[in-house]
Amino acid sequence: MGYNEQERAFIEWYPRGYGVGFKVKRRLFETQTEYQRLEIYETEGFGKLLVLDGTVQLVEVGEESYHEVLVHPVMLAHPNPRKVLVIGGGDGGTLREVLRHDTVEKAIMVEIDEGVVEASYLYLDVAKDLLDRLIKKEEPRAELIIGDGVKYLRETDERFDVIIVDSTDPVGPAKLLFSEEFYRDAYEKLNEKGLYVTQAGSVYLFTNELLDAYKAMKKVFDRVYYFSFPVIGYASPWSFLVGVKGDVDFTRIDLERAKKLDLYYYDPERHETLFQMPRYVRKLLEGQ
Amino acid sequence: MGYNEQERAFIEWYPRGYGVGFKVKRRLFETQTEYQRLEIYETEGFGKLLVLDGTVQLVEVGEESYHEVLVHPVMLAHPNPRKVLVIGGGDGGTLREVLRHDTVEKAIMVEIDEGVVEASYLYLDVAKDLLDRLIKKEEPRAELIIGDGVKYLRETDERFDVIIVDSTDPVGPAKLLFSEEFYRDAYEKLNEKGLYVTQAGSVYLFTNELLDAYKAMKKVFDRVYYFSFPVIGYASPWSFLVGVKGDVDFTRIDLERAKKLDLYYYDPERHETLFQMPRYVRKLLEGQ
Numbered sequence: 001m002g003y004n005e006q007e008r009a010f011i012e013w014y015p016r017g018y019g020v021g022f023k024v025k026r027r028l029f030e031t032q033t034e035y036q037r038l039e040i041y042e043t044e045g046f047g048k049l050l051v052l053d054g055t056v057q058l059v060e061v062g063e064e065s066y067h068e069v070l071v072h073p074v075m076l077a078h079p080n081p082r083k084v085l086v087i088g089g090g091d092g093g094t095l096r097e098v099l100r101h102d103t104v105e106k107a108i109m110v111e112i113d114e115g116v117v118e119a120s121y122l123y124l125d126v127a128k129d130l131l132d133r134l135i136k137k138e139e140p141r142a143e144l145i146i147g148d149g150v151k152y153l154r155e156t157d158e159r160f161d162v163i164i165v166d167s168t169d170p171v172g173p174a175k176l177l178f179s180e181e182f183y184r185d186a187y188e189k190l191n192e193k194g195l196y197v198t199q200a201g202s203v204y205l206f207t208n209e210l211l212d213a214y215k216a217m218k219k220v221f222d223r224v225y226y227f228s229f230p231v232i233g234y235a236s237p238w239s240f241l242v243g244v245k246g247d248v249d250f251t252r253i254d255l256e257r258a259k260k261l262d263l264y265y266y267d268p269e270r271h272e273t274l275f276q277m278p279r280y281v282r283k284l285l286e287g288q
Numbered sequence: 289m290g291y292n293e294q295e296r297a298f299i300e301w302y303p304r305g306y307g308v309g310f311k312v313k314r315r316l317f318e319t320q321t322e323y324q325r326l327e328i329y330e331t332e333g334f335g336k337l338l339v340l341d342g343t344v345q346l347v348e349v350g351e352e353s354y355h356e357v358l359v360h361p362v363m364l365a366h367p368n369p370r371k372v373l374v375i376g377g378g379d380g381g382t383l384r385e386v387l388r389h390d391t392v393e394k395a396i397m398v399e400i401d402e403g404v405v406e407a408s409y410l411y412l413d414v415a416k417d418l419l420d421r422l423i424k425k426e427e428p429r430a431e432l433i434i435g436d437g438v439k440y441l442r443e444t445d446e447r448f449d450v451i452i453v454d455s456t457d458p459v460g461p462a463k464l465l466f467s468e469e470f471y472r473d474a475y476e477k478l479n480e481k482g483l484y485v486t487q488a489g490s491v492y493l494f495t496n497e498l499l500d501a502y503k504a505m506k507k508v509f510d511r512v513y514y515f516s517f518p519v520i521g522y523a524s525p526w527s528f529l530v531g532v533k534g535d536v537d538f539t540r541i542d543l544e545r546a547k548k549l550d551l552y553y554y555d556p557e558r559h560e561t562l563f564q565m566p567r568y569v570r571k572l573l574e575g576q
Contacts, residue, residue, distance in 0.1 A: 006294045009307060016333025017311025021299060045304025062492070065566065204350075204520060230518065230525040230566070232492060237518040237525070267567035276561035278353065278518070278553045 002054050003027065003041075010041050010049060012056050014205045014235045022049055022059065022233075029123055033115025035173060040123045046232070048124055050091060052116070052168060060125050062232030063093050065265040066199075069229040071097035072266050073274060074162050074195040074242060076253035081161040082106070083191070087149035087177065089166035090116030092127025092134070095142055098164070099130070100261060107142040108158070109134070110149045112173075117144070150176050153185045161191050165198035170209045178213045183220040187245055195250070196221065196243035202235040203228050203281055210239045214285055217243045225250045226285055227274040229265070237276070290342055291315065291329075298329050298337060300344050302493045302523045310337055310347065310521075317411055321403025323461060328411045334520070336412055338379060340404070340456060348413050350520030351381050354487075356554040357517040357562075359385035362450050362483040362530060364541035364556060369449040370394070371479070375437035375465065377454035378404030380415025380422070383430055386452070387418070388549060395430040396446070397422070398437045400461075405432070438464050441473045449479050453486035458497045466501045471508040475533055483538070484509065484531035490523040491516050491569055498527045502573055505531045513538045514573055515562040517553070525564070 003010050003024070011021035023044040030039045039051040047060025058066065071094055075081050082105045084098050090111040098107050111117055121131040133139035145152065149165075163186050170178040177198070186196050196217075201209045210226070217224045221243030230236040242250050251271070258268035267273065277285070291298050291312070299309035311332040318327045327339040335348025346354065359382055363369050370393045372386050378399040386395050399405055409419040421427035433440065437453075451474050458466040465486070474484050484505075489497045498514070505512045509531030518524040530538050539559070546556035555561065565573070 004292070004294060006292060007299065007307075009299075009305070011295065011297075011299070011307065011309060013309075013311065017297070017331060018333065019295075019297060019299065019307065019309030019311070021301075021307030021309055023301065023305025023307070043305060045306065203518070228518075229564075230491070230516075264568045265566045267565065267570060270563065270565070270567075270570070273561050273564035275558065276517075276564045277555065277558070279555035279558075280552045282555060282558070 010051065012054065014202060016205065018205060018235055020056065020233070020235050022046055024049065029119060031115065031119070033113050035113045035115070038115055038119055040119060050120070050124060053172065055169065056233045057168070058091060058093065058126065059233045063126055065229065066231045066238070067093040067097045068263050068266040069231070070094060070164060070166060070197060070199060070240065072258070072261065072263060072268070073227070073250070073253065073271070074164070074197045075101050076258050076268060077250045078161055078195050078248060079193065079254070083158065083160045085110070085158070085160045085163045087153070087163070087165045087167065088174070089164070091120040091124060092117070092131045094164055094166040096127040096130050099141060101257070104141060108145060109142065110145045110147055110152045112146070112148050114146045117146070150182055153182070153189055156189060159189055159191050161194055163190060163194070163196045167199070169201055169206065170213060178209070178216070180216040180219055183217055183243065187220050187243070190245045192246050193248050194245040195248055198241050200239040200241045203237045203239045203278065205235050207281060207284065211284055213241055217241055221245060223250070226277060228277055229274065298339065300342065302490060304493065306493060306523055308344065308521070308523050310334055312337065317407060319403065319407070321401050323401045323403070326403055326407055328407060338408070338412060341460070343457065344521045345456070346379060346381065346414065347521045351414055353517065353553040354519045354526070355381040355385045356551050357519070358382060358452060358454060358485060358487060358528065360546070360549065360551060360554050360556070361515070361538070361541065361559070361562060362452070362485045363389050364546050365538045366449055366483050366536060367481065367542070371446065371448045373398070373446070373448045373451045375441070375451070375453045375455065376462070377452070379408040379412060380405070380419045382452055382454040384415040384418050387429060389545070392429060396433060397430065398433045398435055398440045400434070400436050402434045405434070438470055441470070441477055444477060447477055447479050449482055451478060451482070451484045455487070457489055457494065458501060466497070466504070468504040468507055471505055471531065475508050475531070478533045480534050481536050482533040483536055484533070486529050488514070488527040488529045491525045491527045491566065493523050495569060495572065499572055501529055505529055509533060511538070514565065516565055517562065
């Protein structure tokens with residue numbers, strides 16, 4: 001796991017000995033934050049690479065393949081997303097995409113690890129200006145809270161149209177973000193029409209974690225959808241889960257609003273293709 | 289490129305320094321065939337791994353994610369595929385999937401490198417029995433020809449309903465299989481209603497090769513479709529191109545025939561999701 005001298009590469013090893021690697025020029029930064037070990041590398045072909053506890057979080061060139069796909073399908077399926085909560089997402093990429101929607105009046109981002117926000121601000125070209133404004137409390141439509149997302153969601157009096165969980169994988173510190181209890185808190189804090197979305201791991205390599213999360217969400221939300229996308233930097237395809245509260249149809253999105261976004265990875269005009277899933281995984285999910 | 293002692297892994301490095309790796313227990317076999325360097329490894333979690341000239345061809349556990357997706361969409365879109373040509377595919381996986389269709393009366397496989405067929409027969413659990421029957425000329429519905437697919441297609445008097453190109457990537461020896469001249473030969477040797485399919489490389493990392501092949505196919509076929517799927521072992525998503533001759537609609541497949549196949553990766557009931565493509569790649573393709 002990690003930096004390999006012989007290859008001059010950072011390689012992340014997944015279960016069953018499957019690896020995703022990036023050739024790197026050098027390590028730019030490393031630190032132990034309050035919560036995790038954080039490293040930043042300069043890659044040969046994908047800009048800078050952010051690593052937390054040995055797992056790839058993003059590469060600059062291609063990060064939109066994650067952030068666009070996490071954010072825009074739910075934002076465009078919701079008829080009028082005005083209040084949005086982002087849990088995690090300390091690099092700022094998710095909030096950046098949220099704020100591209102004119103409908104948004106207020107977005108709150110709750111990140112547990114200030115170290116991720118600081119390192120992202122200092123080293124990454126993902127959402128530098130936005131993070132700067134957030135830190136200085138100069139962003140009119142958004143607020144950064146450094147704190148525990150689980151605790152925040154349980155205690156807040158705010159209500160949201162869309163809740164986006166942009167966390168590390170459902171193993172380790174983020175495990176609680178994939179629990180039935182947390183989903184119940186989220187459901188309660190959604191408005192009458194609300195959408196919840198979370199990344200849910202590698203389709204092929206974290207299939208059991210995907211199934212567990214889907215099962216738990218089905219107990220809580222009115223309807224649950226799964227979809228997948230090839231995220232650059234992860235063992236693709238990557239899975240995502242959407243929980244629906246009330247009368248919202250996630251299979252349809254607002255193409256008029258989509259046009260203004262001019263996206264690079266997620267293709268609103270081909271929204272139906274988002275639901276690609278190997279047949280055996282679909283069967284496992286539907287067998288729940 | 290290749291085996292890494294420090295990691296005990298085989299890692300294939302793609303352009304821009306992107307790597308896909310498999311932890312391996314040992315190398316089982318290596319040889320220089322008449323055409324290429326061939327290696328077989330035993331991986332930790334994906335069965336055996338076949339490598340040609342340093343590039344991953346398949347892993348046993350997951351090879352269906354390639355062979356099913358290459359074969360069944362065209363076979364199920366064609367109303368009655370009786371005569372099928374496979375070019376390449378020396379491991380036998382593609383022909384194995386072709387022969388699962390009862391409609392097939394005769395399938396011909398033209399593989400240039402006998403060494404691939406032999407090593408696959410001896411070492412891989414992909415299509416051992418089928419290769420055995422082919423070598424002994426005991427397979428009633430299929431024939432193996434060791435020879436140059438380009439030359440074969442130019443000279444044959446046979447006509448086909450479906451032509452499947454299961455080759456190495458459009459760099460090096462397989463380059464001719466992605467040329468306009470070859471597509472013209474293929475078009476000519478298709479019956480009045482015919483489908484041609486080829487793998488076309490990594491969507492993200494061989495985008496230019498995909499665009500070039502698409503452009504050349506558009507000059508020849510009546511209609512051309514692109515699709516993608518997460519193939520295990522390759523830098524996913526992997527792209528595929530379909531050329532249509534005559535009145536066949538590749539967006540519709542025969543669900544009745546599909547049911548009998550009980551597939552693992554390709555999902556005929558969600559055929560429309562096969563067309564997933566990052567939006568910028570779709571725009572590039574449509575800009576042709």
